Amino acid sequence: MTPTEAETACFEAGIKFGTLYHQFAGTPLSPESAESLGRAMEEAIENQPFCVDVQVTMRTDRIRDELAEMSAAYTEFTGRFADIEMVIEYEGTTVRTSMAMDGDYPMMRVDSVED
Template sequence: MPDIPTDAQQACFEAGIKFGSLYHQFAGTPVSPASTGSLETAMAEAIENQPHCESVSVDILDDRVADAIDHEEGYAELTGSLMEVEMRIDYEGTTVRTRMAMADGYPRMRLVAVEA
């Protein structure tokens, strides 16, 4: 008989779903320093609609966006290297806190804490 996931395991799974959705839904979106604020809000509000998602904080780093613009059209494509994200997931009394930030040249999505 298979083991039934614990609430903590299920909460971690839910966090993974939210990160996958956020990253793959918005990667490649055109972004400029003038549009980072509205895109941050849209991303956070879209992910917060999902079950068990209590909060999402998206910080698109204007200086990195400006540095990534390499043509005269004035925008870059959104990638993990241009943003930092934090989420809080609550599942059946277990809270999972997560963070995405660059580490060793790669946008790492990590568990910060699991609190029962």
């Protein structure tokens, strides 16, 4: 069975999220470096085929809270430190996706599929 265009577009979105998350997980992070890391994530993932837009909103409030608890100067990037939205276009199908915390887990989801 050949995947539909919508299925392929959703697959592409999954590839982009997997790449974004696993490429940057563990990167040293501070409130001062958060915005530049967010821009680097956006620019890196936008290079991939079919990726139209990536918006990374760094949660510096969460970074500061963690650093205060640890009494440290930096921490490591994990999904709890960013809200992410991504738009993928494949053969006339647009997929809108997002990542946000669901309890303790960074949940990546398909928000809409538009033909």
